[in-house]
Amino acid sequence: MSDPRDDAKLVKLIEIEGYKSIEALMETVFSDSVSPAICMNERCDFTCKMEPDQDPGRCDECRTNTMRAASVLAGLI
Ligand SMILES: [Zn+2]
Numbered sequence: 331m332s333d334p335r336d337d338a339k340l341v342k343l344i345e346i347e348g349y350k351s352i353e354a355l356m357e358t359v360f361s362d363s364v365s366p367a368i369c370m371n372e373r374c375d376f377t378c379k380m381e382p383d384q385d386p387g388r389c390d391e392c393r394t395n396t397m398r399a400a401s402v403l404a405g406l407i
Pocket of ligand 1: 369374375389391392396
């Protein structure tokens with residue numbers, strides 16, 4: 331089962347990136363091999379693009395390795 335915090339961040343990321351649904355976002359991930367990512371820290375909603383299967387990346391705002399790809403959040407990778 332997915333973590334509710336992961337779900338909340340995933341929803342936020344979809345909203346920030348302007349996708350209509352998780353499916354729309356995943357289509358982009360699979361066609362472009364690049365995934366939007368969001369910082370998992372509570373007070374940070376920094377987003378960037380990452381490799382879909384990349385391990386947590388570095389947030390430029392927090393300077394912690396808390397960037398997580400949408401594909402990982404969704405449990406698809
Ligand atoms: Zn951050």
